[in-house]
Amino acid sequence: MAKRVFNFNPGPAALPLEVLKQVQEELLDFKGTGMSILEISHRAKEFEEVNNQAMALIRELAGVGNNYKVLFLGGGASTQFSMVPMNFLAAGKTACYVDTGEWASKAAKEAKRVGNVNVLYSSKEAKYDHVPKPGQVKVPADAAYLHVTSNNTIFGTEYTDFPDAGSVPLFCDMSSDMFGRTRAFDKFSLIYAGAQKNLGPAGVTIVMLKDELLAKCPDNIPTMLNYKTHAEKDSLYNTPPVFGIYVVKLVMEWVKKQGGLKQIEAVNRKKKDAIYKLVDEHPNYFKGTVQKDSRSWMNLTLRLPSEDLEKKLTDEAKKAGFVGLKGHRSVGGVRVSLYNAVPLEGAEKLAEFMLGFMKANPK
Amino acid sequence: MAKRVFNFNPGPAALPLEVLKQVQEELLDFKGTGMSILEISHRAKEFEEVNNQAMALIRELAGVGNNYKVLFLGGGASTQFSMVPMNFLAAGKTACYVDTGEWASKAAKEAKRVGNVNVLYSSKEAKYDHVPKPGQVKVPADAAYLHVTSNNTIFGTEYTDFPDAGSVPLFCDMSSDMFGRTRAFDKFSLIYAGAQKNLGPAGVTIVMLKDELLAKCPDNIPTMLNYKTHAEKDSLYNTPPVFGIYVVKLVMEWVKKQGGLKQIEAVNRKKKDAIYKLVDEHPNYFKGTVQKDSRSWMNLTLRLPSEDLEKKLTDEAKKAGFVGLKGHRSVGGVRVSLYNAVPLEGAEKLAEFMLGFMKANPK
Numbered sequence: 001m002a003k004r005v006f007n008f009n010p011g012p013a014a015l016p017l018e019v020l021k022q023v024q025e026e027l028l029d030f031k032g033t034g035m036s037i038l039e040i041s042h043r044a045k046e047f048e049e050v051n052n053q054a055m056a057l058i059r060e061l062a063g064v065g066n067n068y069k070v071l072f073l074g075g076g077a078s079t080q081f082s083m084v085p086m087n088f089l090a091a092g093k094t095a096c097y098v099d100t101g102e103w104a105s106k107a108a109k110e111a112k113r114v115g116n117v118n119v120l121y122s123s124k125e126a127k128y129d130h131v132p133k134p135g136q137v138k139v140p141a142d143a144a145y146l147h148v149t150s151n152n153t154i155f156g157t158e159y160t161d162f163p164d165a166g167s168v169p170l171f172c173d174m175s176s177d178m179f180g181r182t183r184a185f186d187k188f189s190l191i192y193a194g195a196q197k198n199l200g201p202a203g204v205t206i207v208m209l210k211d212e213l214l215a216k217c218p219d220n221i222p223t224m225l226n227y228k229t230h231a232e233k234d235s236l237y238n239t240p241p242v243f244g245i246y247v248v249k250l251v252m253e254w255v256k257k258q259g260g261l262k263q264i265e266a267v268n269r270k271k272k273d274a275i276y277k278l279v280d281e282h283p284n285y286f287k288g289t290v291q292k293d294s295r296s297w298m299n300l301t302l303r304l305p306s307e308d309l310e311k312k313l314t315d316e317a318k319k320a321g322f323v324g325l326k327g328h329r330s331v332g333g334v335r336v337s338l339y340n341a342v343p344l345e346g347a348e349k350l351a352e353f354m355l356g357f358m359k360a361n362p363k
Numbered sequence: 364m365a366k367r368v369f370n371f372n373p374g375p376a377a378l379p380l381e382v383l384k385q386v387q388e389e390l391l392d393f394k395g396t397g398m399s400i401l402e403i404s405h406r407a408k409e410f411e412e413v414n415n416q417a418m419a420l421i422r423e424l425a426g427v428g429n430n431y432k433v434l435f436l437g438g439g440a441s442t443q444f445s446m447v448p449m450n451f452l453a454a455g456k457t458a459c460y461v462d463t464g465e466w467a468s469k470a471a472k473e474a475k476r477v478g479n480v481n482v483l484y485s486s487k488e489a490k491y492d493h494v495p496k497p498g499q500v501k502v503p504a505d506a507a508y509l510h511v512t513s514n515n516t517i518f519g520t521e522y523t524d525f526p527d528a529g530s531v532p533l534f535c536d537m538s539s540d541m542f543g544r545t546r547a548f549d550k551f552s553l554i555y556a557g558a559q560k561n562l563g564p565a566g567v568t569i570v571m572l573k574d575e576l577l578a579k580c581p582d583n584i585p586t587m588l589n590y591k592t593h594a595e596k597d598s599l600y601n602t603p604p605v606f607g608i609y610v611v612k613l614v615m616e617w618v619k620k621q622g623g624l625k626q627i628e629a630v631n632r633k634k635k636d637a638i639y640k641l642v643d644e645h646p647n648y649f650k651g652t653v654q655k656d657s658r659s660w661m662n663l664t665l666r667l668p669s670e671d672l673e674k675k676l677t678d679e680a681k682k683a684g685f686v687g688l689k690g691h692r693s694v695g696g697v698r699v700s701l702y703n704a705v706p707l708e709g710a711e712k713l714a715e716f717m718l719g720f721m722k723a724n725p726k
Binding site: 035041222241 | 365366367368370372373374375376377378380383384386387390391392395396397398399401402403404405436437438439440441442444445449469473476557559564565566567568583584585586587588600601602603604605606607610684686687
């Protein structure tokens with residue numbers, strides 16, 4: 001078996017080793033059923049328990065009550081880009097979006113296929129190098145909802161404080177930072193997240209929404225795209241992504257065992273500080289691509305003095321056991337993704353490696 | 364570890380033990396990457412290879428050429444119920460459906476939300492105890508497509524010969540019997556199947572469609588519901604269900620190793636014969652619920668002389684290591700699902716057990 005690498009991929013990404021070991025250990029026999037979790041009926045009581053526990057753990061970690069429904073869906077966050085307006089952007093109303101990156105922009109684009117959209121703020125002209133400050137987004141009181149993207153995986157920005165939507169329901173794509181730090185989750189009426197960053201494997205999307213919203217879901221949209229369909233059946237209207245839900249449950253147990261989001265946040269703070277310290281201390285070598293107060297804790301984007309050096313760094317890093325550091329083609333450079341399952345040791349060792357690289361490769 | 368049971372669940376269902384063992388063995392380190400398949404980027408060359416091989420194996424086993432695209436999507440076959448008409452039922456056209464069970468009926472119902480639907484044939488009045496004979500379905504030449512459901516999981520019927528759609532594109536939901544027997548796959552313009560029966564785990568849906576169809580996909584539907592989106596990117600437009608695709612690939616390799624569909628069919632024939640023999644030899648005790656020429660090879664439905672005996676049989680069977688035999692609530696009785704990964708030994712031992720049960724529990 002190859003040595004386990006430090007995995008800085010932007011997603012799918014690192015999962016906790018102890019979760020992987022548990023999956024491996026019980027893969028041929030799930031809880032004494034004589035079947036694999038991959039073979040078990042989604043109607044079996046053993047799976048029902050997994051599903052219920054996963055929902056309960058997500059609510060518990062988010063600190064929200066039973067007035068929130070938790071759903072496990074297929075199709076990725078990209079499918080949510082359409083489901084959200086199909087369910088909640090009624091004719092004659094306008095949905096408001098904040099455009100802070102590629103995924104935020106795609107979300108707005110899909111909503112435009114459904115109805116009226118007002119992009120209240122965009123940082124596109126500034127190459128998406130920041131998210132708006134709270135006061136910069138003014139939400140009309142009659143908006144259907146306000147949609148924001150908490151963390152921008154490609155451009156490396158993240159909200160610390162979200163816009164105030166007033167009485168307008170606040171919706172959020174939290175795909176790349178959900179449960180990476182503490183949040184006032186109960187300020188959001190709807191949150192969705194592809195699992196493959198902090199929450200689990202690719203193939204399952206988590207939706208958490210206030211049940212009062214469900215009354216608004218129209219009856220004339222495709223059954224599978226109606227949140228009510230899934231909320232009423234605890235995601236068991238049809239066969240759900242069973243294995244994905246099972247792994248999400250294990251990851252949520254792991255998060256809880258770490259001490260919950262408070263402790264996760266404390267560790268993630270140290271991780272991102274280890275890397276941003278390089279940027280702050282050697283700004284002419286490691287050049288951050290975003291404004292300081294918009295820096296992401298999850299995806300840290302930086303450029304080196306030349307593309308040759310960037311390539312050399314990612315290549316040498318890979319050989320040294322640090323993988324997934326290549327920046328997205330639209331930003332270039334280096335991107336360090338520090339999701340929950342990346343250990344503090346990984347961030348610290350990478351920082352050390354990068355400092356060594358700088359010294360060995362002066363510009 | 365509990366002894367491995369014989370798993371007769373209707374889906375999610377049994378997977379080949381050697382596939383499960385391979386998944387287990389390489390779960391912590393996929394192909395020397397130092398990462399789990401659950402952690403690997405969907406853009407990594409190691410995954411690209413898995414994706415390409417899975418597509419190629421499906422085409423190879425189906426005996427179709429490169430003019431068919433193979434897609435791996437989320438959302439289950441139920442999402443296909445909507446995607447099919449959204450892509451191929453243009454305004455002013457009529458889509459034709461054959462109603463042979465609950466899922467066939469749901470497919471037609473979703474299509475009605477999109478456009479004009481003509482249900483050419485229904486066996487509903489006969490409690491779905493048969494599928495139509497080829498000549499019984501007359502397809503208007505100007506139909507957008509004809510939609511059939513090859514196997515009816517709940518009611519236990521299956522086509523041997525499909526209706527002749529003439530020049531009209533033939534679409535098929537093959538969720539519960541794809542690759543369970545040989546078929547002239549190239550007669551179909553579009554096939555879709557939730558993987559969780561013969562093909563892999565829950566959470567991935569396989570679509571195989573002729574690429575000439577893609578020109579018809581309209582541009583104004585949600586991007587994620589457009590087949591073109593996924594066909595153009597080999598299912599990598601967004602993060603696909605990576606793990607599900609990986610397991611599908613392993614299952615397809617296993618099918619090939621068994622000798623392909625011809626050999627699979629030969630074994631499945633023996634499996635279903637072992638059970639139907641009981642029905643034919645003891646028709647007053649094991650009462651088949653469907654017409655003989657519509658019998659499913661995959662889901663064998665039968666009633667016993669009383670509900671008490673049915674319950675007793677499924678309970679005792681479970682204790683003896685035969686699980687998943689309870690009939691669907693809408694049919695009752697006993698349902699024996701004999702998907703590809705159920706070994707011949709399982710079907711034979713179950714038949715023996717059932718015969719013994721009959722003798723020990725006369726009506």
